Amino acid sequence: MKILYGVQGTGQGHISRARAMALALREWPVEVTWLFSGRPREALFDMELFGDFEYRHGLTFTTCAGKLHYTRTALDNNVSRFLAESRDLELDRYDLIISDYEPVIARAAAKQGRRLIGIGHQYAFGTDTPRAGTSWLQEKIMSSFAPVDVPIGLHWHPYADNVLPPILDLPELPLENGEHMVVYLPFEDQGLVTEVLRQFPLQKFVQYSSALGNSEHGNVSCRKADVTGFKSHLASCSGVICNSGFELISECLQWRKPVLTKPLDGQMEQHSNALALHQLGYATTTSVFDVASLGEWLERPHVTADIQFPDVAEALASWLAAGAQASPASLNQRLWGEQLPARIPPPRPGPDITQKLTAIA
Incomplete structure (x- = not known):
């Protein structure tokens, strides 16, 4: 065939x-x-x-x-x-x-x-x-x-x-809860992303993008996108900061990695993904990526979804x-099968992120 x-x-x-x-x-x-x-x-x-x-x-x-x-x-x-x-x-x-x-x-x-x-x-x-x-x-x-x-x-x-x-495209790797967090925000200004990350010097970050070269900036390790290196860092990280694309977040859910996600502005699919994640309780969503939103997330206990696909x-x-x-x-x-409930859970109480996401055109 x-x-x-x-x-x-x-x-x-x-x-x-x-x-x-x-x-x-x-x-x-x-x-x-x-x-x-x-x-x-x-x-x-x-x-x-x-x-x-x-x-x-x-x-x-x-x-x-x-x-x-x-x-x-x-x-x-x-x-x-x-x-x-x-x-x-x-x-x-x-x-x-x-x-x-x-x-x-x-x-x-x-x-x-x-x-x-x-x-x-x-x-x-x-x-x-x-x-x-x-x-x-x-x-x-x-x-x-x-x-x-x-x-x-x-x-x-x-x-x-x-x-x-x-x-899922996940290799056989040992899963660890390491000191670093993986950052993959390919649609954002990479220099601005690095500057936000550097405001938290006690937290190590590995920032990936095809627009970056390999370099060190204090607590931020910048890496040019490559599959092998990225998956290795993903398997050993303590959390992930990313846009609201479907595939990476799916991999994070499978490997039980906490996620802070910001949808690409003006992109319906990503805003819809962020809304679904909020309703299901699978990730933390934010309409902006800045020092305030990252700081708030870093201070929270990171709860992961109990799901295996x-x-x-x-x-x-x-x-x-x-x-x-x-x-x-x-x-x-x-x-x-019977892996998930028959209906979607209601939106969780808390910040009005659902309203904010829905209002973005």
């Missing part, structure tokens, strides 16, 4: 999911061609696992200083090139076509009348999934960016019968190798 698997490369979380799926699919008699888009090819790193992968420019989102910029996003994307890439993508030789929010494959499949399976966090946003920071434009972008025929969503709670637990990558690989004929609802029932 030949599979074409498209991955949106703008965020590292999509690639982390793809790593887990690549390892799981190796155990089955399938031939997978990986296609990545949304990030300059030279900015992709640690990609050996995907072999001779395909690359397209696709579409991406432009951010600046912790905020999503729609005008710059529109200007930075070459729509005519995207249309040509999707028109020229030949799908006839593939038995299954999959998109993790990858738009070139999505448009090509629609134009060529091919069944498209979606596997990703964005496909979990049904009517019962928490939403915050939403607008008509953002809802339209989410639904039309990479539409699929068979959506399989990933989330921290079974909000619908097509929603599965997270796909199943091996979703293995279940999906088996399902795909069998032709992806069983319903997503059957996967939902198998993987969630």
Whole structure:
């Protein structure tokens, strides 16, 4: 069986999911061609696992200083090139076509009348999934960016019968509660992040970003993004400070690492993730990252979520190798089981962070 698997490369979380799926699919008699888009090819790193992968420019989102910029996003994307890439993508030789929010494959499949399976966090946003920071434009972008025929969503709670637990890309490492905290705020101004961290000299931080070089700044160790080093620091840290992307926080929940998370301003998905985390009691959310918010979090006892997610990558690989004929609802029932309550817990009492997140447009 030949599979074409498209991955949106703008965020590292999509690639982390793809790593887990690549390892799981190796155990089955399938031939997978990986296609990545949304990030300059030279900015992709640690990609050996995907072999001779395909690359397209696709579409991406432009951010600046912790905020999503729609005008710059529109200007930075070459729509005519995207249309040509999707028109020229030949799908006839593939038995299954999959998109993790990858738009070139999505448009090509629609134009060529091919069944498209979606596997990703964005496909979990049904009517019962928490939403915050939403607008008509953002809802339209989410639904039309990479539409699929068979959506399989990933989330921290079974909000619908097509929603599965997270796909995790976690190596076998000893888990420790070390002295350092991991900081990964890729959409923020890295210099400003470092300055905030340095205001707490008794706490050690390891700050990761593809925009950084390896350097030391008192209590802050800056590190250029790489998978191996990051996962090692994550396994041995005492807490994580990050934006509200889905994949990293899922890994923190699995490894029981306390999280302080700040959603990317203007990005509906991240604001919605922060709201869900607050409602579930899985992380501490903040609308700003500054000395006051970090200081307040550092002074609190860090309570972690008591949850362990199943091996979703293995279940999906088996399902795909069998032709992806069983319903997503059957996967939902198998993987969630009785692990979580049947309904979402009510919002916790405390600061009006839910109101703040919901009010951000």
